[in-house]
Amino acid sequence: MVAASFFKTITAAAILVGTVLAQDPGEGYIFKCTRPGVVALTFDDGPGNFTDEVLGYLDAAQIKATFFVIGDNVAGLYGDGLVREYQKGHQIAYHTNSHANLNNLTAAAVTTEMTKNIAAVKAKIGVEPVQMRPPYGNCNPACAAVMKKLNLAVIQWNLDSNDWTFETKVAQAQGLYDNVMKGITPSNPAVDNFILLMHEIHGFSVKFVPKIIESIKAKGYTFDTVSGCLGGTVPPYKEGWGVTYNGALANGASSVPPSSAAATASVPASGTNSVVAPTGALTGGSAPPNANTNTTGGLAANSKPSSAATLGGNSMLAVVLAGLSAFAYVLTL
Numbered sequence: 001m002v003a004a005s006f007f008k009t010i011t012a013a014a015i016l017v018g019t020v021l022a023q024d025p026g027e028g029y030i031f032k033c034t035r036p037g038v039v040a041l042t043f044d045d046g047p048g049n050f051t052d053e054v055l056g057y058l059d060a061a062q063i064k065a066t067f068f069v070i071g072d073n074v075a076g077l078y079g080d081g082l083v084r085e086y087q088k089g090h091q092i093a094y095h096t097n098s099h100a101n102l103n104n105l106t107a108a109a110v111t112t113e114m115t116k117n118i119a120a121v122k123a124k125i126g127v128e129p130v131q132m133r134p135p136y137g138n139c140n141p142a143c144a145a146v147m148k149k150l151n152l153a154v155i156q157w158n159l160d161s162n163d164w165t166f167e168t169k170v171a172q173a174q175g176l177y178d179n180v181m182k183g184i185t186p187s188n189p190a191v192d193n194f195i196l197l198m199h200e201i202h203g204f205s206v207k208f209v210p211k212i213i214e215s216i217k218a219k220g221y222t223f224d225t226v227s228g229c230l231g232g233t234v235p236p237y238k239e240g241w242g243v244t245y246n247g248a249l250a251n252g253a254s255s256v257p258p259s260s261a262a263a264t265a266s267v268p269a270s271g272t273n274s275v276v277a278p279t280g281a282l283t284g285g286s287a288p289p290n291a292n293t294n295t296t297g298g299l300a301a302n303s304k305p306s307s308a309a310t311l312g313g314n315s316m317l318a319v320v321l322a323g324l325s326a327f328a329y330v331l332t333l
């Protein structure tokens with residue numbers, strides 16, 4: 001009996017370790033959110049043919065997600081899809097230029113993968129994301145050194161739909177939903193949180209997005225971007241949180257950092273300015289594109305100051321200090 005139960009323990013541990021080892025660990029790598037009860041939906045490998053379908057589902061559910069995009073797709077056929085993702089207030093992050101396995105590349109080649117990815121994204125949306133997800137979760141110490149040099153935060157995940165595995169067995173795609181629920185069902189939103197990995201380039205997977213959202217909501221979770229679910233500790237862009245695009249705020253949305261969210265809640269009309277200011281000050285006052293052109297009242301980011309709701313007014317100073325130190329953290333990554 002003892003031997004049998006010991007074996008079971010070892011097996012379970014091996015499975016757990018096996019799961020974790022699917023992604024490289026590394027200093028500062030982020031595997032989960034910090035706010036309990038929050039799920040960050042993340043979509044890799046796009047933009048692509050199903051981008052608008054995903055955006056439609058997210059709009060319908062009124063939630064913001066994070067897209068880890070490939071430079072070649074952005075610079076190629078799908079650049080407009082990236083712009084729509086950004087304009088709608090979803091968070092944009094990198095997934096290399098060509099979906100390379102970074103562990104197989106020289107440091108110079110890894111750098112090129114990222115600088116091309118950065119250039120492609122910036123050319124389309126005018127800002128520089130500061131977060132990346134390595135394809136396959138592969139970013140060994142040599143890769144990590146490059147990311148640190150480029151000031152990019154490495155975002156892994158702690159819940160995997162494994163949706164891509166159904167590409168050759170689409171009839172069984174329900175299994176990707178089951179994979180998600182294997183993490184959600186036994187979890188406790190009072191303490192747990194998830195960065196959920198999906199892909200926006202598989203139609204069979206995208207079709208499950210509404211059902212996945214519905215089930216996660218029913219369990220008691222809310223949704224936010226990666227930056228939002230981290231409680232404002234890692235802003236989405238080099239330019240900070242508040243940037244405008246053709247007059248509309250697009251900044252990672254419901255993920256307004258706590259300090260900005262609090263300010264926004266009290267002065268909705270000037271929410272954008274309060275969001276932009278801290279970053280501008282830290283980066284020598286270089287304002288993001290169109291920063292001064294925002295005059296619209298219909299700002300997605302102002303509609304869900306969820307972080308502010310959890311903060312008392314007297315915590316403002318602490319929150320501002322936390323925001324500043326968080327930004328410094330990104331700069332030193």
Ligand SMILES: [Zn+2]
Nearest residue numbers: 044045135136
């Ligand atoms: Zn990928």
